[in-house]
Amino acid sequence: DIQMTQSPSSLSASVGDRVTITCRASQSIAGYLNWYQQKPGKAPNLLIYAASSLLSGVPSRFSGSGSGTDFTLTISSLQPEDFATYYCQQSYTTPRTFGQGTKVEIK
């Protein structure tokens, strides 16, 4: 299985901050990397697919980059509704695997 490792596991930030979350794959996954946001009690929502493609309707403050084994999710200016847990996931091969999550909390 391809292991996905996110860092940090949690972070505290203020509204307006720039936030960066990284995701590393245990082997190359080309650009087959997706990012999800999950709020408590809710299903995850897809934000970014194929490493850098923003899903329609997702605010442009979210962006993704990377290829191979190293990927980044950036929130350019954190908004109150962005406090949530973020997961990366590889779709390069089966079994599909997720990172352990990064919880973004209010400072």
Place this chain on the structure above:
Amino acid sequence: QVQLQESGPGLVKPSQTLSLTCTVSGGSISSGGDYWSWIRQHPGKGLEWIGYIYYSGSTYYNPSLKSRVTISVDTSKNQFSLKLRSVTAADTAVFYCARDGGESSAFDIWGQGTMVTVSS
């Protein structure tokens, strides 16, 4: 707009079989190009992919659960289902169904999730 909805018992006894169904609305499960997945999340933990099915019936299961899992599809009802056998308390989780969209190769549509507790 495609929507997914899980249904099934919220409580299952140890050693029994957990059975859930996902109903697809707003689109056809047979339209092709998409895979239909089950994903679970243990309380307070991360996401674990269980497996997926194509409308033709072909499946792929996570090797960690393969010996206990069956996913099936009923195209006439626009539904796909999960059976997890010989459950224990460790199988207590929120179960989600999701579309693994062929175009995005991502889980682009999710059901709301259903909590299943394994307890006697």
